[in-house]
Amino acid sequence: MAGGRPSTGEDQLRTTLGAIAGRWTSILLITALTVAVVAAVAAVVPRQYTASTDLLLLQVDEAGSAGSPGERAIASYAAVLEGRTLIGSTEGATDVEVRATPREGADVIRLDVRADTAREAAAAATALGNRFAAWLDLEQPEAGPQVSSQVISPAGAPDSPSRPDWPTWLAIATVVGLVVGSVRAVFRGVPPGVVDTSAQAKEILGAPVLASVATDPDVRTRPLLSDLEPHHPRHEALRILRTNLQFLDVDQAQQVITVTSALPGDGKTTTTCALAQAIAETGRSVVVVEGDLRRPRLAEMFGIERTVGLTTALVGRIPIDEAVQASGTPGLDVLTSGALPPNPTEILQTTAMARLVDGLRDRYDVVLIDAPPLLPVSDAALLAALSDGAIVLVRHGRTRADELELAAERLRAVDATVLGTVLTMTPRREARRYGYGPEGSTSSRQRGTRRAAR
Structure with a gap:
């Protein structure tokens, strides 16, 4: 395996x-x-406004020729503009934030002044530009090149706050x-160690993923296919499952199929009943057999009596034809559990059970057995051994890989055929990524039966 x-x-x-x-x-x-x-x-953050002005720096030598002060000098002047000495000596600029940025490739410093109001910001930027020009005149020696500052882009009051x-x-x-x-x-999506992709399920079971059934919030109130619109996603998924079952082996029909899962709560009974209705839609006769004699649900699902059913027929009180009941869906009958026995496992492995399955095989085109989960009890493996194959349901994001491996071991031990798996309760968008489209267009049709990987 x-x-x-x-x-x-x-x-x-x-x-x-x-x-x-x-x-x-x-x-x-x-x-x-x-x-x-x-x-x-x-x-609630206080509004602040930024006013900007551009200062052009020119250097004139003693011969009157204009040139560039140089990058290092411009960077030094930018530091002067941001220094508290110059700002503190500028009227109206003591409570402002100043940023001086040399423009790359130009002898220009962009002066950005932020204040509490637009008018204060513009006034402070203008005053600081003028104060810087005056500072240059005062601080430079009379001999040698002289650097001057000119405003080439006056500061205006901004229309909107910058902070x-x-x-x-x-x-x-x-x-x-x-x-x-x-x-x-x-991180809250899928716990580690669980089966969350079709590739994982296929690898563990050695069988194809036949369909993916997306999470449906209405499944408790509308569990049956007859409750849904024809183009409902769950209806479409069950039609895909029906079609893929037909194409598993064109030479050998899969007539008796056991539907099971590793653990309870994976949507097994709902899927079995819906699949039965999907098959009945094609005109074939179908019977659903209650194989779970511990927690039966078929009678509740179809709204029929449970007092007469599988156990009643097995003990010979009534013939099988009288034990089955109409489901309300044309072509679909149901064999409920009947009275619950104290020893379900022993009853399911009797020759009477094998004869009953053979009798249903003769009467119906398809027999679906709703079995209990594989891991808690051995009933499902016994039923799978009586069938032409088993479909194993895997709940997306909950069924653990080791649990699915053990379930495959149980089926392998009785030499049961695993026809395929169905991923249940997948995220809706994720269900579309498993390669399924309109009915009959799936690219994953597999030929031949698959036995549980050895």
């Missing part, structure tokens, strides 16, 4: 994208909350919200 192989890079990418896609609403909610918090903070910078703040908040939401979705 193949062990659970490490996920490939492609598998990890699919898992990550699936977790993000499956939780996009929570990601958007986190992003919206982050933006709202940042917007609230920005709303808070709403576009930048909101953009950062959006990115942070998306990143935090996505990381949360990935």
